Amino acid sequence: MQSKLCNLKGKGPRELVSYKEEATEMGGYFILNGLERFIRPIIMPKRNYPMSTVRSSFSDRREGYTDKAVVIRCVRADQTSLTVKLYYLSNGSARLGFWVQGREYMLPVGILLKALIDTTDREIYANLTSYYNEKYEKGKGVVGTPRIGDRAQIILDELHDLSLFTRLQCLQYIGEHFQPIMRELRNESHYIVADAVLNDYILVHLKNNFDKFNLLIFMLQKLFSLIDHTSVPDNPDSLQNQEILLPGHLITIYLKFSIKLLWCSASVLSSEGI
Incomplete structure (x- = not known):
């Protein structure tokens, strides 16, 4: 109704009544063979935006997991x-979950922070307990609380327990x-395998490891803020947190997959000499 091809397009109230329609008819739907039809698009979470989420299924992942997490749907340039x-874990630490070949794998977030860039424990601690103001100056803020410091120390202690002290050790x-x-x-x-994991499965919308490191820091701060009740969970049903998956994007995703x-199958067969 009221589309460019509709015979009611541009009709006034009197003309609409003469066509046995409502004088205030707004249109916006389709009638085919006398039946009303709807176009129902596929709704997806907003791209590249970390959302605080509380879901009971999170606590069923493994022992020690809570119902709180920060979720981000990363979209590449090709729309995949x-x-x-x-x-968030009950002991104050965090795990990053990502999907590889149809299965979700979880890694201690500290390992990924150190694997992304050549950094020190002190720098990680300082980044987690700091914030940036409007002038992009680092300082203490609402995230710089004793609780945040304790959680940052727990994340770093997990690395020490695994005897991981350098970036090369984390990549290994x-x-x-x-x-x-x-x-x-x-x-x-x-x-090479570790670099492939970081490039192909971790925050894939970003190409620079420093950007990935900073986003992980921000996600941790947002997660800790959710735990400390200084922020509220994002509403996934809000329009500002949604987008429509277009048909062209869906076809592109299917073709790339x-x-x-085929490429993976050919590589495996080639390596086996078949």
């Missing part, structure tokens, strides 16, 4: 997306655990 979840750890999963890279070094599946 990958969702990353930062879970990631590569060792994901090399059996990524079959196309099983003949590569652990460092099909091509990638």
Whole structure:
């Protein structure tokens, strides 16, 4: 009704009544063979925006997980997306969950922070307990509370318990655990596998590791703010937190997935000499 091809387009109230329509008819829907039809688009979470979420299913992941997390749907330039979840643990630490080949894997967030850039424990602690004002100057704020400091120390202590002190050690750890999963890279070094994990599965809408590091810091601060009740959960049903998945984007995603599946199969067969 009232579309460019509709015969009621541009008609006034009297003309609408003569066509046996309401004088205040606003249109916006379709009638086909006398039946009203609707176009129902696919609604997706807002892209590249970390949302605080409280969901009981989060606590069912593993023992020690709570019902609180920060979720972000990362969208690449080709419109393919990958969702990353930062879970809060009951001991004050956090785990980053991401999907690889249809399965969700969780890593201590401290490992990823150190694997992304060459940084120190002191720098990580300072970033977690600081904020940036309007002039992009670092300082103490609502996130710089003793609780935040305690949680930051717990995250760093987990690295020490695993004997991970440098970036290379963290990359080695990631590569060792994901090399059996990524079959196309099983003949590569652990460092190459780790770089592939960071590039292809961690905050994929960002290409720079420093940007990924800063976003992880922000997500941790937002998660801790949710825990301390200094912020409220984002409403996933709000229009500002949603977007429509367009048909062209859906076709692009399907084509990329099909091509990638063929490429992975060919790589595995080639490595096996078939």
